[in-house]
Amino acid sequence: MSDLNTQAVERYRNNFLKEVEENVEEGHWVKMCMQCGVCSGSCPFGPHWEHPPQEIFMMIRAGKRDEVLASDSMWMCTSCYNCIVRCPRKLPITHIMHGLANYAHRLGIAPKGQPTREFAKLFWDNMMKKGRVNEMKLTIGHYFRNGIGAGIKEAMAMKDVGLGMLKAKRLNPMELAGGHGLKDLKGFHAMVAKAKEIEDRKKGFVK
Amino acid sequence: MSEMKTAAYICKGCGLGERLDAAQLSKVAQKEGKANLVREHDFLCSAAGVQMIRDDIEKEAVTHVAIAACSRRAKAEAFWFPTVAMARANLREGVIWSQPDTDEAREGTQEMADDYVRMACAEVKRMKLPAGNTETGHNKRLLVVGGGVSGMTAAIEASNTGYQVVLVEKSGSLGGWGARLWKRIPFQEPLKDPVETGVTDMIDRIGADPNIKVYLNATLAKTTGAPGRFAAEIAVESGSVAMEEVGAIVQASGFGTYDIAELPELGGGKSPDVVDQAGLEKLAVEAAARGQPIRRPSDGGEIRTVAFVQCAGQRDDTGRHLPYCSGFCCSTSIKQAMYFKDVNPAVDTVVIYTDLRVPGSGEDFYRSGQEKGVTFTKGKVTGVEPGSKGCTVKFHDLILNDKDAAIQADLVVLATGQVPNSGVNVDIPEEEAAKMEVKPVSILNLDYRQGRDLPQLRHGFTDSHFICFPYETRRTGIYAAGPVRRPMDMAQAVEDATGATLKAIQAVENAELGRAAHPRSGDLSFPSFRRDGCTQCKRCTVECPFGAIDEDEQRYPLFNESRCRRCGTCMGACPVRVISFENYSVDTVGSQIKAVDMPDEFSEKPRILLLACENDAYPALDMAGMNRIQYSAFVRVIPVRCLGSVNTIWITDALNSGYDGVMLMGCKHGDEYQCHFVKGSELANYRMSKIDDTLKQLALETERVATYEVAITDIERVPQLINNYAAKINEIGLSPLKGFA
Numbered sequence: 001m002s003d004l005n006t007q008a009v010e011r012y013r014n015n016f017l018k019e020v021e022e023n024v025e026e027g028h029w030v031k032m033c034m035q036c037g038v039c040s041g042s043c044p045f046g047p048h049w050e051h052p053p054q055e056i057f058m059m060i061r062a063g064k065r066d067e068v069l070a071s072d073s074m075w076m077c078t079s080c081y082n083c084i085v086r087c088p089r090k091l092p093i094t095h096i097m098h099g100l101a102n103y104a105h106r107l108g109i110a111p112k113g114q115p116t117r118e119f120a121k122l123f124w125d126n127m128m129k130k131g132r133v134n135e136m137k138l139t140i141g142h143y144f145r146n147g148i149g150a151g152i153k154e155a156m157a158m159k160d161v162g163l164g165m166l167k168a169k170r171l172n173p174m175e176l177a178g179g180h181g182l183k184d185l186k187g188f189h190a191m192v193a194k195a196k197e198i199e200d201r202k203k204g205f206v207k
Numbered sequence: 208m209s210e211m212k213t214a215a216y217i218c219k220g221c222g223l224g225e226r227l228d229a230a231q232l233s234k235v236a237q238k239e240g241k242a243n244l245v246r247e248h249d250f251l252c253s254a255a256g257v258q259m260i261r262d263d264i265e266k267e268a269v270t271h272v273a274i275a276a277c278s279r280r281a282k283a284e285a286f287w288f289p290t291v292a293m294a295r296a297n298l299r300e301g302v303i304w305s306q307p308d309t310d311e312a313r314e315g316t317q318e319m320a321d322d323y324v325r326m327a328c329a330e331v332k333r334m335k336l337p338a339g340n341t342e343t344g345h346n347k348r349l350l351v352v353g354g355g356v357s358g359m360t361a362a363i364e365a366s367n368t369g370y371q372v373v374l375v376e377k378s379g380s381l382g383g384w385g386a387r388l389w390k391r392i393p394f395q396e397p398l399k400d401p402v403e404t405g406v407t408d409m410i411d412r413i414g415a416d417p418n419i420k421v422y423l424n425a426t427l428a429k430t431t432g433a434p435g436r437f438a439a440e441i442a443v444e445s446g447s448v449a450m451e452e453v454g455a456i457v458q459a460s461g462f463g464t465y466d467i468a469e470l471p472e473l474g475g476g477k478s479p480d481v482v483d484q485a486g487l488e489k490l491a492v493e494a495a496a497r498g499q500p501i502r503r504p505s506d507g508g509e510i511r512t513v514a515f516v517q518c519a520g521q522r523d524d525t526g527r528h529l530p531y532c533s534g535f536c537c538s539t540s541i542k543q544a545m546y547f548k549d550v551n552p553a554v555d556t557v558v559i560y561t562d563l564r565v566p567g568s569g570e571d572f573y574r575s576g577q578e579k580g581v582t583f584t585k586g587k588v589t590g591v592e593p594g595s596k597g598c599t600v601k602f603h604d605l606i607l608n609d610k611d612a613a614i615q616a617d618l619v620v621l622a623t624g625q626v627p628n629s630g631v632n633v634d635i636p637e638e639e640a641a642k643m644e645v646k647p648v649s650i651l652n653l654d655y656r657q658g659r660d661l662p663q664l665r666h667g668f669t670d671s672h673f674i675c676f677p678y679e680t681r682r683t684g685i686y687a688a689g690p691v692r693r694p695m696d697m698a699q700a701v702e703d704a705t706g707a708t709l710k711a712i713q714a715v716e717n718a719e720l721g722r723a724a725h726p727r728s729g730d731l732s733f734p735s736f737r738r739d740g741c742t743q744c745k746r747c748t749v750e751c752p753f754g755a756i757d758e759d760e761q762r763y764p765l766f767n768e769s770r771c772r773r774c775g776t777c778m779g780a781c782p783v784r785v786i787s788f789e790n791y792s793v794d795t796v797g798s799q800i801k802a803v804d805m806p807d808e809f810s811e812k813p814r815i816l817l818l819a820c821e822n823d824a825y826p827a828l829d830m831a832g833m834n835r836i837q838y839s840a841f842v843r844v845i846p847v848r849c850l851g852s853v854n855t856i857w858i859t860d861a862l863n864s865g866y867d868g869v870m871l872m873g874c875k876h877g878d879e880y881q882c883h884f885v886k887g888s889e890l891a892n893y894r895m896s897k898i899d900d901t902l903k904q905l906a907l908e909t910e911r912v913a914t915y916e917v918a919i920t921d922i923e924r925v926p927q928l929i930n931n932y933a934a935k936i937n938e939i940g941l942s943p944l945k946g947f948a
Contacts, residue, residue: 017582032577034563035585035606058606061582089574 004205005107009065011204016065023203025099029091033057039083039093049073053083053093056100069104075116077101106205118145128192131182136175214269215242215328216260218251218276218298226303227320232275235321239802240328244269251276252285264291271334273327275320278829279846292334292790296320296327297844300832305926306840315840318812322803322843329802335789339721339731343769344435347715348373349708350453352427352650353628355383356697357459357689359409360704361711365457366418370712373451374413374421375441381410381421383461385697389491389546392538394698398571400549401542404697422449430456431654433755434684434769435718440652454715455684457707458661458669460650462625462690465529470520473621478593479504481619483519484536487543500550503597503617510554510617513547514600515540516588517560519621531666533624535696538569540622541576548579557582557614559602567698586612591619625694629669633658651685657754661687665878668693674881676725678707681753681885683724683770684714718769726822726883727773727848732788734766734777740785747777747786752851752886774884775852779891784856793854796845800857803843805865808945813841813867813936817929818853821846822883823919824872830922838926839933842870849873850914851887855894858912859901865945868936871895871914872925881918888916908939 008019020027033054040052051059051073059068074097083093101117104110110117119142126138143158144151155162165171182188199205215236219229229247236242244267248256251274263269274286275296286293298320306316347370351361354376362372380386390401413419424444431438434455441449467475467483474481480503482490487501494501503510517537520528537560544556558581565573577583586602597617604612630650631640640646649659661680662670669687670680678686688707689700714724723730736747747764748756755770756777764777778786784793796818806812819825825846831838847853850873861869874882876889895914902909913932917925 031580031582032574034573034577035583055606058585058604061584062604062607062609062612064607 005109008107016063016068017061019065020060020100020103024096024103026092026095027099029096030057030060032089033091034089036088038086038088039091042082042086044080044082045076045078049076053097056097066109068100069107069109070111072111072114074098074101074104075111075114103203128189129181130179131185131188132180134175134179135171136173137179139171140176210268211271211332212244212267212269213240213242213271213273213328213332214244214246214260214263214267215240215273215275215324216251216256217245217247217324218256218274219247220250220252221277221299222303223276223298224249226308226316227298228317231317232298232320232324235324236273236275236328239325239804240273241332242273242328252282257285260286260288264288270336271331273324273331275324275327278832280826280829290336292331292336294327294331294334296323297829298323300829301844304832304835305828305838307837312840315812318804319840319843325802325804326799326843326845329798330795333792333795333798337730337732337789340733340768341719341721343721344433344454344718346435346437346452346454347371347712347719348451348453349711349715350375350437350439350451350456351459352456353383353459353461353689353691354378354381354421354423355459355461355689355700356385356406356409357461357691357700357704358383358457359406359413360701361457361459361688361708362413362419363409363416364705364708365712366416368708368712370418370715372419373439373441373453374419375425375427375439376421376423377426379424381413381423382406384485386410387485387492388488389495390542391697392542392569392572394568394701398568399575401545420451425449427650427652429652429654433718433767434714434724436769437684454718455711456651456686457704457711458650458685458687458691459689459704459707460628460630460669460691462627462694465520465623465626467519467621467623469528470621470623472590473516473519473588474591474593474598474619475519475621478598480593480598480617481591481621483621483623484539484543487546487618487620491543491546501546501618506596508596508617510547512555512557512597512614512616513544513618513620514598514614514616515544515556515558515620515622516591516600517558517563517622519588519623521622521624522561529624529626529666531624531694532564533694534564534566535694536622536624537563538565538567538572538696540620541565541569541573541581543620544576544581545579548576548581552580555582556580557584557616559584559586559588559600561585561587561605567696625690627666627668627691629663629667629691630660631658632663632667633660634662653682653754655682655754656748656757657751661685664692672883672885674879675883678703678710679725683753683755683772684711684718686710686714721768723771723773724769725772730773732773732790733768733771734773734775734786734788736764736766736781736787737785738763740783742783744782746780746782750780750851750886750890751777752884752890772884774849774887775847776849776884776887776890779850779852779854779887779894781854784854791848791852793856796847796857797860799845800861800866801864803866805945808941808943811941813933813941814865815839815842815868815870815929815933815936816861816866817842817844817870817872818847818850818857819844820850820873820888820917821848823874823881824915824917824921824925826919827917827921827925831926834922836923836926838929841867841933841936842929849882849884849887850891851882851884851889853891853894855898855901858898859905862902862905862907862911862942863944865942867911867942868932869912870929870932871912872917872928873914875916875918905944907942907944910935910939911942 037054040054077097143154217232233245236245272293277299278297279295302319349365351358351374362374365372385406391404393402428442429440437453439451547554586604588602590601592599601613669692671692672679686707688704757765759765873888882888
């Protein structure tokens, strides 16, 4: 993965904005930001971000590549879409944030151990196994990510919610034993692989 | 008009008949108002009512009409009798709509109405029908000073409207700054790319236009006269002098750029690679002539990065540079960045700004710049250091709060501002001006009592009634257009010049008919003075806000009728009260003041005189009436043309005849003035600040005279002020002077 990063650094030299435009989903919008700051002011998580969206856009223009891609800021986005609704320049800010996170992830320089990133990986892997999300396994995998002791503690804290879901038949304990999958799992995998191939070609990730 | 015959008409419509005793009003008009003819009508502004008045004028030879109905601001078309003198008693907005409809209030309301009828009858008898002087000048040519985009627009627009133009240009060619641009910002869709300036077309059109006479290398040596009869002495560089007679003047003397040598910290004057926006236009024109991209001026090297520094020497709070924003420069930098991007998108162009201000259609153009990849960085440039190959631009990045941000640029463009070519500051005395380091050169060289050029506003921009009437200056018939009156871009200058030209055309047409120009457009009355009473104190010639009054050889005031705006400030100034208008004089107002029936000191009915500016305070009062906002029945309102026309004799007369208080309501004054006549309310305020002495002489409390600044929107505040004042009078008690008059 990191050789992808080296290649990108090589290819764009000093022009991080151009790199973002070509490789990040909706990245061509970054240059249209007019620095009004409405996105940062609208973000419910704004105060907790190291760099709110307005700053991220400015950093991209200022060529601060490592700081942007290694930042955990865009991983904090909860997709509430407040910024998109309010942006006077109609920038798809939420999508750009996810695009940046995804790009950093693919280059292998996204922050290690960032909870959102870890959960996203867990979710993806879980889903890829059977073509659907196994909620039992996903929950348990998530609780026990930091070892048995921490897992039990976290599970106990959430037991009322879990029991409630069991009662309401929102959680099926039988799914722990393998669980059910898609009818055409092979076809699903082929579809995802094709999508990845197209995206890689578009974004220049083909080796 | 041989013999005076007065008629009073009492309207009973709009509820007047129900709320007021019309028979009583008729009796007042007859007995006290001494009207020769008194008629009541159920609906006076109806066709029948108006016809009744017309018939009286024709058949009964009525010469003076007092109409007791609605406000003078209402039904002006219906009550339009241009052949007679007319006064209006405001019984509707001013009485029944502003007083409660209760049994207790009935007496006070009727007293108010009676007084207004007395006042209208008294006023109209002192009025004369203004004749209007049609001999003030008939010249309808326009003189345009300055041959830049503003001046050329003015000339072309005037010619298109059918007026002849004399165009005087200081330099050897037309076009001004516009001719030096490579391209201009687009005025209309698509607002994407820089476009041809069109200046050459304008120059060609002027050259081919028989209506436009052009003087190049020429300046105004002397300008005399007034609207309709200006005489301009045009000095041409060759030494010859031409005389041109014109009716009005458009001053489009434009601007100069702020000298970048004043900005050494931004590299100004230190390296050829640091230029101002005009400098970049020059580089672009030269490059286009060579058919090549713009090269680095110092060594002809390739340009890969260009930095645009906004607000260079502008919006400065240190006092060393221009304090204002010139408004055009952000759009210009975007345009100039496109010069590079359109040729080679690989050139990095960075605009460093603190606030990007792109008026007009600039937002679309800004967006187009972003789409083309112009980078916009919010920051404040702290220094530009020229090096061997390009410069280092240091700046404080305001978004990332990085105080030591820096970029390398092959070329740095400083967005400096516009400095107006306003001529001489007439507010600085000649002796002081002679001591100045750089002696300003007069543009107009007016032969006026109040100075050689138009007055200046803040930062040296030429006069403009910027709040309400931006084209108007304080010199009637002379209109400032373009960046000389405020910073602006080319699109605005074109619009501005067009507006100023139309105002100039109005001025010559009004002058021909002997009518006032704005804001009392069409007014035929005119101030005259009684020469044998004049003490030559010069207050009128000094205080006239419009420089309308010169001095003759014997030092008497010399009124230039078509320069006059009819505000009456001279009338208010005159200590011996010899200045008057036919239909507005010390006497017309004075007689109204005295006509009011003054209850005695035991009546517990105070009387408050309110002199209200007819432009703002009076309409606000009318609107208060329309909204049924009530105010004290003790007040008697007299509209005045401007608070500046208030002669202090009215105040002393009022107090002497037993009024318990006098309120004056005029417009806001000072730098942010709203006075239609610019200086009227300010002068009134100054005069009233001296009234305390008079009050002390009369052994009266200083609260008996109060001056207020009000705006036309103060619909609720004005009644409140009246009520508060009435309460105050109640507190300090009735005037001790009652019964002595």
